[in-house]
Amino acid sequence: MKKNVLITGAAGFLGSHLCDKFISENFHVIGMDNFITGDISNIEHLKNNPNFQFIEHDVTEFVKIEGNLDYILHFASPASPIDYLKIPIQTLKVGSLGTHNLLGLAKAKKARILIASTSEVYGDPLVHPQTEDYYGNVNTIGPRGVYDEAKRFQESITMAYHRFHGLETRIVRIFNTYGPRMRLNDGRVIPAFMGQALRGEDLTIFGDGLQTRSFCYVDDQVEGIYRLLFSDYSYPVNIGNPHEISIKDFANEIIKLTKTNQKIIYKELPVDDPLQRQPDISLAKKILNWSPIIGRQEGMQKTFDYFKKLPKDKLYKSEHKDFSKHIKK
Ligand code: NAD
């Protein structure tokens, strides 16, 4: 009998790659999504796969699954700043009510649950690189607070279920991850720059471009998450690529890679945009024997090759789509 795994956010970027990974490892996957930021085309290739089942559902409503469930991976949540600024209440709800529903489901089914947390729990960090024991520097009432605090609550309620109910829980703190199936218009810096290069627009740097990020290729991220799920470690673990770069240097790398003739233009820095971000992955190395193997050059090339092949309508689709039909039942 195959083990059953529920993956929420299955039609999203990371969720869809996780569906592929678990199917390739011989699991039966139940994907769940309400398409608020996801895209059905990310799981189209699984439509006729007997080891994949899809349920369209908003996880902030009671989640009902028939039969046995062995594992739950909770990846449903808007993840890009422009998404969670546009749908702040849904972002808070999926991290809080949605997580509560999935923890309840895990308890009822005696399933192990892994929760997708984020480097954003560290906010604009005063400790660099960020280690798991750093408590963070988050502006609770700023515009990004809806995401950061939902994720911090998510970690707290997960640990409460672990301590109080003895639930088997895992928490991954994901640092900026990229690759094929990101939404070209989701506003995150990689699709933003690559989309601009493909449309023949100037590359927009927010602020002076001296802020840093560290980008992890999706295959490395998925492998880290997989190893964490099957480890016996219940506390948060950073998974990301420590290779740090400033956004300005990164824009220049993208110009070289895409061979665009466009220039860089500067726009206002969004409120509370973290100045620096780099994961300390010593813990993941030690307990999961994991570290990333795909460098930025290789990963960016794969990602650009994917974006280049997208149909024209995806390239020019407006920044925000109509979410209304997915919010109300
Ligand atoms: P994404 O937007 O591509 O995917 C999220 C998916 O969740 C979408 O398909 C969306 O429709 C779905 N969803 C949102 N709310 C839902 C709800 N109420 N019910 C059902 N489905 C819902 O984003 P992603 O980059 O794949 O992120 C996935 C997870 O990983 C998120 O929890 C995010 O916070 C976390 N994460 C991602 C990154 C990254 O760099 N990609 C970094 C840190 C954390």
Ligand code: UDP
């Ligand atoms: N950024 C930018 N230009 C863009 C999009 C993003 O300069 O068109 C910057 C953004 O201000 C941030 C960094 O790139 O400093 C990474 O942004 P992203 O939205 O990818 O994710 P974050 O790490 O901030 O969650």
